Amino acid sequence: MSIVHENLRYTQTHEWVRREADGSVTMGLTDYAQHQMGEIVMVDNSGMGRDVRRGEPIGALEAVKTAEDFYAPVDGKVTAVNTQLEADPGLVNSDCYGAGWLARIAPASPAQYDELLTAEQYRKLAGE
Amino acid sequence: MDKKTPLFDRHVALGARIEPFAGYLMPIQYSSVINEHLAVRRNAGIFDLSHMGEFRVKGPQAQSFLDMLLTNNVDVEPGKAFYSTMCYPDAGIVDDLIVYRISREEFLMVVNAANLEKDWAWVTSHAKGFDFRLTNESDEIALIAVQGPKAQAIASKFTETDLEVIPYYAHVSGKVAGVDALIARTGYTGEDGFEFYVAAGDAATVWDAVMADAPNSGIVPIGLGARDTLRLEVGYVLYGNDIDHTTTPLEAKLGWVVKLASGKDFIGREVLARQKEEGLGRNLVGLAVEGKGIIRHGTEVFSGDTRVGIVTSGTLAPALGTAVGLGYVSKAYAKTGTSLEAVIRGNRIPITIVKIPFYTKGSRR
Numbered sequence: 001m002s003i004v005h006e007n008l009r010y011t012q013t014h015e016w017v018r019r020e021a022d023g024s025v026t027m028g029l030t031d032y033a034q035h036q037m038g039e040i041v042m043v044d045n046s047g048m049g050r051d052v053r054r055g056e057p058i059g060a061l062e063a064v065k066t067a068e069d070f071y072a073p074v075d076g077k078v079t080a081v082n083t084q085l086e087a088d089p090g091l092v093n094s095d096c097y098g099a100g101w102l103a104r105i106a107p108a109s110p111a112q113y114d115e116l117l118t119a120e121q122y123r124k125l126a127g128e
Numbered sequence: 129m130d131k132k133t134p135l136f137d138r139h140v141a142l143g144a145r146i147e148p149f150a151g152y153l154m155p156i157q158y159s160s161v162i163n164e165h166l167a168v169r170r171n172a173g174i175f176d177l178s179h180m181g182e183f184r185v186k187g188p189q190a191q192s193f194l195d196m197l198l199t200n201n202v203d204v205e206p207g208k209a210f211y212s213t214m215c216y217p218d219a220g221i222v223d224d225l226i227v228y229r230i231s232r233e234e235f236l237m238v239v240n241a242a243n244l245e246k247d248w249a250w251v252t253s254h255a256k257g258f259d260f261r262l263t264n265e266s267d268e269i270a271l272i273a274v275q276g277p278k279a280q281a282i283a284s285k286f287t288e289t290d291l292e293v294i295p296y297y298a299h300v301s302g303k304v305a306g307v308d309a310l311i312a313r314t315g316y317t318g319e320d321g322f323e324f325y326v327a328a329g330d331a332a333t334v335w336d337a338v339m340a341d342a343p344n345s346g347i348v349p350i351g352l353g354a355r356d357t358l359r360l361e362v363g364y365v366l367y368g369n370d371i372d373h374t375t376t377p378l379e380a381k382l383g384w385v386v387k388l389a390s391g392k393d394f395i396g397r398e399v400l401a402r403q404k405e406e407g408l409g410r411n412l413v414g415l416a417v418e419g420k421g422i423i424r425h426g427t428e429v430f431s432g433d434t435r436v437g438i439v440t441s442g443t444l445a446p447a448l449g450t451a452v453g454l455g456y457v458s459k460a461y462a463k464t465g466t467s468l469e470a471v472i473r474g475n476r477i478p479i480t481i482v483k484i485p486f487y488t489k490g491s492r493r
Contacts, residue, residue, distance in 0.1 A: 038157060038160065038161055038353070039160050039161060039162055041162075041422070041444045042420065042421070042422060042444070044420070044421070044473065060473055062421070062422045062444070064161040064162060064353065064357060064443060064444055064446070065161065065353055065356070065443070067422065067424060067473075069473075
């Protein structure tokens with residue numbers, strides 16, 4: 001049984017998204033997805049400063065056996081990436097909703113956040 | 129409907145992640161691929177490999193039959209084993225396998241689970257005219273491997289057989305945890321270790337005995353995830369990834385199991401002899417990633433603007449901490465030390481052709 005937080009929003013591609021007080025959104029990989037991937041050994045987080053469209057890959061996670069892109073949950077600009085993952089990619093496994101966050105985006109429009117999956121919808125998607 | 133090995137319930141109880149592989153529900157990992165991998169490099173691990181296929185070849189012409197079918201020399205002493213490829217007439221590989229010679233007239237072929245049906249059809253289609261009996265015992269035989277530098281010390285607790293005197297690629301009949309077993313010093317990890325072939329109904333007895341002692345021995349169960357990283361770190365090829373019907377054993381650097389000089393006739397010989405004479409267009413090489421990134425099956429390899437090869441297996445090598453892989457590269461670029469580039473998600477990453485094995489400190493005898 002993986003952890004799904006009520007106060008977050010989610011994507012079809014297994015990212016969680018949180019709206020911050022300043023209107024930016026922080027994103028990361030869900031507990032379900034980190035568990036499916038296994039140990040993350042490398043994070044390609046080169047999207048810093050890029051203008052991105054919803055659904056566009058903004059980085060990638062490398063596990064021992066697989067690699068998966070992660071995607072912008074909303075249109076906007078990448079304003080921060082988690083540089084700690086360079087040295088410690090395993091944070092995505094050990095603390096996916098906290099220190100293992102992936103990127104922060106300044107959304108082009110606030111409306112897209114509200115279109116993201118709710119915790120309940122995501123739980124169904126993850127089959128839990 | 130995927131099959132279960134006799135140890136399926138054990139894997140579930142251990143909390144393994146189970147996925148279908150080659151028609152079986154197999155444990156992919158129990159705790160973590162990296163931890164399992166390092167446990168085998170440093171201590172020992174136990175593997176359920178009961179999905180592997182076993183064909184018994186028995187009778188007066190068993191040897192001449194295998195001689196025709198396999199590229200390697202099959203005339204080894206009883207009690208010895210050998211690795212071989214089995215080719216199509218065009219020298220493409222049907223499968224790679226280990227063969228145990230039980231007696232003058234009896235051999236046990238151990239084939240890849242993914243190729244089981246194809247192999248059986250291939251082998252039986254060539255059996256006509258030979259005086260021997262062929263039986264598919266894949267469902268009756270279970271295979272448990274104990275691998276790692278401590279494998280002998282641990283396995284010795286469960287058998288009266290003197291394991292020390294069994295050389296690499298040799299085997300004896302004996303008892304393990306009280307049940308009949310073919311005890312072989314073989315494996316796919318680069319470490320010392322044993323493979324126990326037992327009746328399917330006895331598999332749990334062996335597994336439970338070894339696992340009951342795990343708090344003392346430190347042995348841990350190993351899933352197919354770490355099995356793959358272990359074999360890749362020592363450069364062993366995997367059928368379906370690195371070799372298949374479109375590659376020949378010579379291209380795959382398996383020339384040491386192709387006995388062209390011996391004069392023996394075998395399926396694929398003509399094409400292999402020609403390939404040897406004319407030279408290869410490409411061959412399998414070891415690849416080390418110099419930049420950041422992990423090469424994977426299908427990653428393209430370039431020299432400048434020229435595409436010169438493709439990666440067939442790649443991973444982070446847990447015991448080395450770097451990314452490595454196997455791949456086919458055009459002959460002109462295949463020399464050790466050559467600098468090339470791999471394309472990972474659109475980016476050019478520097479890679480170098482290196483010697484195989486990548487990991488050289490294994491305990492294999």
